[in-house]
Amino acid sequence: MSTAQPTTAQAQPAAEPSSKQSEFQVVREDEYLAPFEPAIKSRTEKFKQWIDTIDRTEGGYEKFSRGYESFGLHALPNGDVRYREWAPNAVTASLTGDFNGWDREKNKMTKNDFGVWEVVVKATKKGQLAIPHNSKIKISMTIPSGERIERLPAWATRVVQDVKVSPIYDAVFWSPPKSEQYQFKNRKPPTPKAPKVYEAHVGISTPEAKIGTYKEFTANVLPRIKDLGYNTIQLMCVFRAIMEHAYYASFGYQITSFFAISSRYGTPEELKELIDTAHGLGLTVLLDVVHSHASNNSADGLNHFDGSDHQYFHGGAKGRHELRLFNYGHHEVLRFLLSNLRFYMEVYQFDGFRFDGVTSMMYTHHGIGTGFSGGYHEYFGPNVDEEALVYLMLANTMLHDLYPGTISIAEDVSGMPALCRTVAEGGIDFDYRLAMAIPDMWIKLLKDGPGDEGWDMGNICFTLTNRRWKEKTIAYAESHDQALVGDKTLAFWLMDKEMYTNMSDLTERTPVIDRGMALHKMIRLITHALGGEGYLNFEGNEFGHPEWLDFPRVGNGESYQYARRQFNLIDDHLLRYKYLYAFDRAMNTTEDKYQWLSSPQAYISLKNESDKVIVFERGNLLWIFNFHPTNSFTDYRVGTDWAGEYEVVLSSDDVEFGGHGRVDKSVKHFTTPMEWNGRKNWLQVYLPNRTVQVLRH
Numbered sequence: 155m156s157t158a159q160p161t162t163a164q165a166q167p168a169a170e171p172s173s174k175q176s177e178f179q180v181v182r183e184d185e186y187l188a189p190f191e192p193a194i195k196s197r198t199e200k201f202k203q204w205i206d207t208i209d210r211t212e213g214g215y216e217k218f219s220r221g222y223e224s225f226g227l228h229a230l231p232n233g234d235v236r237y238r239e240w241a242p243n244a245v246t247a248s249l250t251g252d253f254n255g256w257d258r259e260k261n262k263m264t265k266n267d268f269g270v271w272e273v274v275v276k277a278t279k280k281g282q283l284a285i286p287h288n289s290k291i292k293i294s295m296t297i298p299s300g301e302r303i304e305r306l307p308a309w310a311t312r313v314v315q316d317v318k319v320s321p322i323y324d325a326v327f328w329s330p331p332k333s334e335q336y337q338f339k340n341r342k343p344p345t346p347k348a349p350k351v352y353e354a355h356v357g358i359s360t361p362e363a364k365i366g367t368y369k370e371f372t373a374n375v376l377p378r379i380k381d382l383g384y385n386t387i388q389l390m391c392v393f394r395a396i397m398e399h400a401y402y403a404s405f406g407y408q409i410t411s412f413f414a415i416s417s418r419y420g421t422p423e424e425l426k427e428l429i430d431t432a433h434g435l436g437l438t439v440l441l442d443v444v445h446s447h448a449s450n451n452s453a454d455g456l457n458h459f460d461g462s463d464h465q466y467f468h469g470g471a472k473g474r475h476e477l478r479l480f481n482y483g484h485h486e487v488l489r490f491l492l493s494n495l496r497f498y499m500e501v502y503q504f505d506g507f508r509f510d511g512v513t514s515m516m517y518t519h520h521g522i523g524t525g526f527s528g529g530y531h532e533y534f535g536p537n538v539d540e541e542a543l544v545y546l547m548l549a550n551t552m553l554h555d556l557y558p559g560t561i562s563i564a565e566d567v568s569g570m571p572a573l574c575r576t577v578a579e580g581g582i583d584f585d586y587r588l589a590m591a592i593p594d595m596w597i598k599l600l601k602d603g604p605g606d607e608g609w610d611m612g613n614i615c616f617t618l619t620n621r622r623w624k625e626k627t628i629a630y631a632e633s634h635d636q637a638l639v640g641d642k643t644l645a646f647w648l649m650d651k652e653m654y655t656n657m658s659d660l661t662e663r664t665p666v667i668d669r670g671m672a673l674h675k676m677i678r679l680i681t682h683a684l685g686g687e688g689y690l691n692f693e694g695n696e697f698g699h700p701e702w703l704d705f706p707r708v709g710n711g712e713s714y715q716y717a718r719r720q721f722n723l724i725d726d727h728l729l730r731y732k733y734l735y736a737f738d739r740a741m742n743t744t745e746d747k748y749q750w751l752s753s754p755q756a757y758i759s760l761k762n763e764s765d766k767v768i769v770f771e772r773g774n775l776l777w778i779f780n781f782h783p784t785n786s787f788t789d790y791r792v793g794t795d796w797a798g799e800y801e802v803v804l805s806s807d808d809v810e811f812g813g814h815g816r817v818d819k820s821v822k823h824f825t826t827p828m829e830w831n832g833r834k835n836w837l838q839v840y841l842p843n844r845t846v847q848v849l850r851h
């Protein structure tokens with residue numbers, strides 16, 4: 155989902171322990187949740203019932219979530235190939251493909267009591283697979299009406315498209331010989347204490363007007379991510395980056411084959427190499443997973459897979475908005491989705507997930523046309539899809555239990571309380587949520603704002619710190635949403651057309667570029683420092699990428715002109731993009747050293763509306779922002795609780811970051827023990843306009 159709506163859900167540490175002795179810690183800590191305890195209890199009971207059912211009928215979720223080992227096509231040691239598929243509505247089924255001349259009579263399947271079809275194709279030549287690697291296959295079924303339907307196996311791990319022949323995908327049997335299978339070499343890095351996330355899309359990760367590949371990403375983009383100091387990569391399928399999709403321009407919404415990574419960028423073995431190489435560099439890799447809906451394609455998707463409207467999805471209106479909506483209350487759907495997560499953890503060695511469209515899953519209104527005011531009644535009751543919540547509880551519990559340290563991030567705009575608390579505490583067990591209100595605030599300020607003199611320091615601080623106590627947030631100034639065509643990145647709002655003409659270091663710095671570069675750095679750093687327990691950047695935005703993103707589609711003449719990231723701009727030393735890149739890297743390096751993201755929330759000692767100055771302490775650092783467009787202040791007095799000597803560790807005005815070099819970093823500052831702005835000491839600094847400086851004591 156890209157429609158971020160601000161939430162005003164308040165962090166509400168209970169002033170005194172609630173008198174109510176709830177079994178749930180989240181209720182004990184927040185008395186405003188007490189009226190909704192029955193809803194929390196109900197979903198927790200349903201969760202426990204599923205755990206019981208899965209234990210009883212499947213021997214636990216460890217076995218249950220290995221569905222990808224039994225369903226779909228598998229080469230057996232003797233060269234036979236076994237195929238299993240759940241399709242309860244089908245009357246007959248057979249496996250067809252190049253291997254049997256698409257003959258529906260040759261490999262008929264048999265159905266068990268649970269609606270699962272199976273066939274074993276016998277190897278005919280010793281040492282050769284019964285179905286050749288990379289050859290096309292389909293399941294052919296008849297349904298009660300007598301109609302014959304052809305489908306791609308639901309668990310297909312490889313689907314390919316030949317646009318010259320048809321836009322519809324074909325499934326192939328992916329089973330390369332051992333010598334061609336990628337072998338992982340590197341251990342997974344330890345879970346980062348605070349994720350600094352680089353959001354990336356393989357297909358656009360090239361300056362050339364073409365589709366980028368896994369191999370190019372491994373060779374060219376991983377080293378940049380490392381150099382920038384990010385510790386986590388989030389590979390997107392929101393633009394249909396990883397899981398296979400029928401239409402490049404669908405931005406990842408329409409997933410057809412959940413177990414197939416995008417074949418546009420290369421082979422499964424090449425994606426494994428990408429992930430393994432990232433691990434070798436110490437980078438954690440997350441998959442952007444879309445379990446909120448599926449494509450409504452039938453020819454190459456899950457829609458009407460077995461001819462019924464309600465197999466994987468709810469039937470009728472409940473099972474669709476534009477796309478198809480999963481029936482999370484169904485045993486086989488749970489197997490399919492939980493196994494999908496497990497598959498990416500096991501086969502590709504991903505380290506966790508960012509769940510797309512969590513708001514759409516959690517509410518029966520799918521967050522469409524609904525604002526969230528922060529009133530708790532909005533998060534409980536009839537608008538909530540309890541089955542979807544229980545699915546998320548199961549998914550997160552399974553991941554955290556089977557893979558300790560897994561990172562699970564919720565894309566939720568609603569501000570659902572307890573989303574990032576454990577199930578035992580009364581929550582849904584995500585590790586982080588995305589701070590979707592923060593990018594909205596920055597865009598609003600730059601788009602419809604009152605002009606720089608009117609920026610409201612109080613509101614900026616409020617939005618950056620307005621998060622629930624004990625629930626971790628990943629902050630970002632902008633993500634892929636703002637980069638997409640029709641929207642504008644911060645760099646674009648700030649510098650617009652002058653980016654094409656005035657970014658050369660050989661030209662005089664115009665007021666627009668001067669302001670734009672200064673605010674680009676300040677907005678990112680204050681978001682990084684105040685906004686959360688993690689930070690996220692979308693590839694290219696760190697250096698002020700000048701153009702929007704638009705995928706080839708009929709409306710733009712199938713052009714790749716905007717479906718790329720122009721990394722070449724940083725390497726051009728005559729251009730100013732390198733300064734923004736250097737600052738982004740310095741933010742991460744400094745965070746590595748002082749670890750503010752994993753430190754408690756900041757103490758903000760000053761929000762001065764006339765001076766446009768913000769001062770706070772976090773991570774043993776003193777942060778001083780001067781957003782004033784024209785006023786520089788000499789001997790500006792700021793408060794701090796830590797007495798002693800201070801020096802500047804980061805200044806956005808440094809020449810290496812494209813600044814004016816007005817802050818002398820060799821100057822030491824000493825505190826005076828006298829209360830100032832509610833702090834025990836003060837010190838005085840020179841604050842040039844539109845700069846931030848960070849001091850350590």
Ligand SMILES: *[C@@H]1O[C@H](CO)[C@@H](O)[C@H](O)[C@H]1NC(C)=O
Binds near residue numbers: 451
């Ligand atoms: C999928 O939905 C779109 C939009 O509602 C519709 O135009 C299209 O025909 C549907 N496709 C299938 C296979 O039902």
Ligand SMILES: *[C@@H]1O[C@H](CO)[C@@H](O)[C@H](O)[C@H]1NC(C)=O
Binds near residue numbers: 652656663
């Ligand atoms: C900046 O760009 C504008 C056009 O957008 C141009 O007229 C102007 O000469 C440029 N200034 C410099 C210093 O290059």
Ligand SMILES: *[C@@H]1O[C@H](CO)[C@@H](O)[C@H](O)[C@H]1NC(C)=O
Binds near residue numbers: 760762763
């Ligand atoms: C803000 O700064 C102005 C001018 O320096 C001063 O008069 C005012 O008291 C300050 N406000 C706060 C809240 O510190």
Ligand SMILES: *[C@@H]1O[C@H](CO)[C@@H](O)[C@H](O)[C@H]1NC(C)=O
Binds near residue numbers: 665668669672783844
């Ligand atoms: C600082 O203020 C001066 C005017 O006092 C202005 O010319 C300059 O552009 C400002 N600097 C930045 C980085 O905005």
Ligand SMILES: CC(=O)N[C@H]1CO[C@H](CO)[C@@H](O)[C@@H]1O
Binds near residue numbers: 380739743
């Ligand atoms: C987590 C991470 O990759 N940190 C890096 C930040 O940047 C410095 C210098 O570029 C590296 O030394 C760190 O490893």
